[in-house]
Amino acid sequence: MSGMKVDGGDGLGDGAGTALAGVPAFVGVGGVVWEPAAGRLHCDATARAVLGLTREECEEHPEALAARVLAQDMPRVFAEARRALDRETSFSLYFRLRHAEGDARWTHAQGRVVRDAEGHLQRVVGVVRDARPDVEARESHTADPTGARHADLVQQLTTALTQAATVEEVTEALVRAGLLGPAAVRSVAVCCEDHGHVLLLSSRGFPAPAVRALRMSRVEDPLPLSEAIRTGRPVFLDHAALLDGYPQLRRLLPPHDRVGYAVLPLTAQGRTFGAVGLASEGGAFPPQLRTVLLALSGTIAQSLQRALLYDRTREMAAGLQTSMLPARLPQTSALTLAARYRPAPFAHEVGGDWYDAVHLSRGRTALVIGDVQGHDVHAAAVMGQLRTALRAYLAEGHSARAALSRAGRFLAELGTDRFATCALAVLDPAADEAEVVRAGHLGPLVRHADGHCAWYPVPGGMPLGPFPEEDSPSTRIPFEAGATMVLCTDGLVESRTADIQVGKTALLRCLQSAPAPLETLADHLLTAVADPAGNADDIALLLAHRAE
Missing domain, CATH: 3.60.40.10 (PPM-type phosphatase domain)
Known part of the structure; x- marks a missing residue:
């Protein structure tokens, strides 16, 4: 945000007023419009209060906003911004801002990317609000890890999977949005059985050698995903146990890593047709999260089965169309x-x-x-x-x-x-x-x-x-x-x-x-x-x- 002009007066200029005209007004929610071509960020009074910016800071020191984002949150903020700009989608993220009183306050920002008729980035329209009540509610849930916090997890993942149409979108839903809380997923592999072979449908985050080996594997091979498809039984391991139980993986994965693994069979209509492998930060999956994942495996299986049908139907439709050209x-x-x-x-x-x-x-x-x-x-x-x-x-x-x-x-x-x-x-x-x-x-x-x-x-x-x-x-x-x-x-x-x-x-x-x-x-x-x-x-x- 360095070098960006921020229009922050109570009487916003004509341009800013017009830009903010389409931002919905709710109590406690401030409107923000970023116009990158003009290098301007328009904020209404509520947004200034949420962001901890005075009128003078807005007009004379716009770099104060970027400087107040906690350093550990900046990579996530920039990654989400890049994803939204590259994919032309909406965004939603939480981050912490250091306020003048010295405290770091959780802030929630969400919005959408707007482009002109020629596809050029025109502006980003969004809203910001104080997210401290959200965080306090989540922290209160932590005392009961099998209760409301995991109910939120089930609701979030179920909602994300319901909206996922393709196999790639199912994979994205499992990776993004902090769906596993403290055991955040960093890697996902989704596969299905195909005439005795393990067909890799999608993967994120796993090392390239491991992905290549998975592409060449068979259901009969002594590998975690193959065994899950063959036996229909889930497996939860830490990194050391994974390498001890499957020594052939030692040449494909680092010898030491603080990672936990969950391998879930995908079963629908009484038939196991595939498996999903998850790798999490911070070591083995806690028992409570294992229970949640087992409960969600059926939903994941149904979403993936629907996504496979979608992808295959789309491929057939495109093939039929192309054959007539x-x-x-x-x-x-x-x-x-x-x-x-x-x-x-x-x-x-x-x-x-x-x-x-x-x-x-x-x-x-x-x-x-x-x-x-x-x-x-x-x-x-x-x-x-x-x-x-x-x-x-x-x-x-x-x-x-x-x-x-x-x-x-x-x-x-x-x-x-x-x-x-x-x-x-x-x-x-x-x-x-x-x-x-x-x-x-x-x-x-x-x-x-x-x-x-x-x-x-x-x-x-x-x-x-x-x-x-x-x-x-x-x-x-x-x-x-x-x-x-x-x-x-x-x-x-x-x-x-x-x-x-x-x-x-x-x-x-x-x-x-x-x-x-x-x-x-x-x-x-x-x-x-x-x-x-x-x-x-x-x-x-x-x-x-x-x-x-």
Whole structure:
């Protein structure tokens, strides 16, 4: 926080007042907004009281805030801040601040990261409060380690596991948030049985040699995780007992370490299908925590089983979608093509987005991109049929307008209730132009050889399917040597949190400053523009570059 301006007056400036306008007001809770680009931290009066800052300190000595965080808490504060900024997520953490009276007070801060339409960090909005009552309540629970404190543990871990959708998120839930109190988990390994082998699903914190050995292990091997899967019995050991009982681990783990280990079988529907290994700081797990872990092992098993189904369903959905897209794109000396596809973020959804490219006569190439309504197997099936039909019409020699018109009638004759949007661009290097036809879809974005970028206002027709007799108009736009064309589905520029025009503007600006190599450009546009937090749709992206 060194060098950061802190606006702390009772009468906050206009900028600060605006920044804090969206922070909810509760008794004892102060609003804080950090604007890194401006180097400012806005605090209301309650926040100043919680943080122990006077108006003069805020205005003249902002470094006082960072200096008051206890040194032993700084690594955790910075680690949580980095995690929130890197993953664009919310945050919640406890830390201690040294106040003017000399006492160190527990403080709780929570908030969220806000980015602009181009993905740049705009501000961090949060609240702070005095957390001493929380700590006092926890300390009162310590006198009864099998009572309320462990009830809190069960509630916290159960809540975290309920929200975990993937195997990685289950692993994260076991590691983070101090779920085991004084015996904080530092390492986790999650595995399942796969035809006699131990399949490592996820691991955190274990040494690389141990992870490599685990990947090559079998259920019959005399190893802790293998035995838990084979016997269905849990094991609790300290470091010395682990090395004595499993001497083959001595070459994989340090000889001396103050670590405790818990190996829990994962059993669901009466069958042990995997195991989880936990390593904790501070030595062996206390008896009370062992009891809690055994009670929670069923919940962990159910969460992992659900996560495995989620991951496998998502993998199948992505595989089905990818199998319906072209395995390779036609490349010529005059034209280079690149494409990307990213599935929707929900495991059960198979999208209807597609792209295609077809060689035509006289050195021309047709680019196709489209989106069938819906996110299910039916949408994918319709997409596959529509893509095949459109390829056939283009191969037969029909014009872009006629091919798209025939595709609309084909979709109507399928008897489905789905409609589709589509854009078709026939690139003609000999004429330095492209013929574009679109049916309810986004038009082309072009970066010309001089660096100028533009969304071309190509007149469009109705989506394919509902209006089979409607034809889409054809428009010719310039596409000279050195130009690059971008076609995409709305998932790239549309978001639940912003208008589509915001996304289109962000894509145009990104293209203006993006790297030139086409494959690199495709990756850059997909990662820099798409909003993973606000986007619930799949994305198809097709790029073409004319050689100079």
